[in-house]
Amino acid sequence: MLTAIAHSAVCVPDVHAAVAWYRDVLGFEVLSPPYLMQGEAIERDMGELIPSPRLEAAILGLPGGGDRVLEIIQYPDIPARPRADDAALTDVGLTHLGLVCDDIHATRASLEAKGVSFLTSSIASVAGLRTTWFEDPWGTVFILMEKRATAKPYYAQH
Numbered sequence: 538m539l540t541a542i543a544h545s546a547v548c549v550p551d552v553h554a555a556v557a558w559y560r561d562v563l564g565f566e567v568l569s570p571p572y573l574m575q576g577e578a579i580e581r582d583m584g585e586l587i588p589s590p591r592l593e594a595a596i597l598g599l600p601g602g603g604d605r606v607l608e609i610i611q612y613p614d615i616p617a618r619p620r621a622d623d624a625a626l627t628d629v630g631l632t633h634l635g636l637v638c639d640d641i642h643a644t645r646a647s648l649e650a651k652g653v654s655f656l657t658s659s660i661a662s663v664a665g666l667r668t669t670w671f672e673d674p675w676g677t678v679f680i681l682m683e684k685r686a687t688a689k690p691y692y693a694q695h
Contacts, residue, residue, distance in 0.1 A: 544596070544606045545634055549675050550619075552593045552611035558674060559597050559609065562651045563636075568606060569596035587612070599636075607634075620676035633670075633678040637691055641667045641683035648681075665694025 549555040552571045559565040575591040583590050591614050598606040611617070626632045638644040641660055648671065649655065656670040656678065667683040685694050 541604055543604045544608045545631070546608040546610050547673070547675070547677050548610050548612070548617065550611065550617040552595055552609050555609045555611075555673075555675065556595045556597065559607065562648065562653060565597035565599060565607065567595060568598045569594075571595040571609075587615070589614075624676070626678065633680055635680045635682055635691070637682050637684060639683065639687075641669060641681060644681060644683075645669055666691060 547555070556567060556571060560567055571593050572595070573591070573593050579590050579592070591612070593611045593613060595609045596606050597609060645655065645660065653671050654674075656672060660667050660669045662668075665685045667685075669681050670678065671681065672678050682691055684691055
């Protein structure tokens with residue numbers, strides 16, 4: 538039986554640059570710095586998905602996140618393909634990651650000052666949340682959310 542969501546993974550062309558960006562710009566804590574995974578154990582894990590897998594990965598988290606972390610992955614022997622120019626939020630599959638903040642105006646202003654590219658021009662109010670959308674330098678889309686009722690989960694704000 539499933540008990541929790543553990544992590545989401547973001548594939549990047551340079552794991553060290555991505556870890557620095559997520560740490561310095563978004564404020565993620567590096568829980569496990571980049572490490573190389575290769576050999577028998579990773580072959581048993583994902584060798585049927587990627588022949589002779591070799592990857593570099595790091596684990597990042599936010600305070601109070603528990604097992605819910607972000608894994609940053611690079612496959613150094615396989616050229617990374619960037620997101621398609623016509624990729625859309627309506628495409629099938631994972632489309633974005635949600636991040637909760639305590640003050641959306643201040644958080645957005647801080648991120649803009651650090652050069653973050655926002656996809657929406659303003660902050661919206663929807664389902665009891667304030668929201669705005671941005672992307673990382675590699676095209677991963679995020680929704681930034683501020684809860685109205687801080688004691689409730691984000692999905693129970695309306």
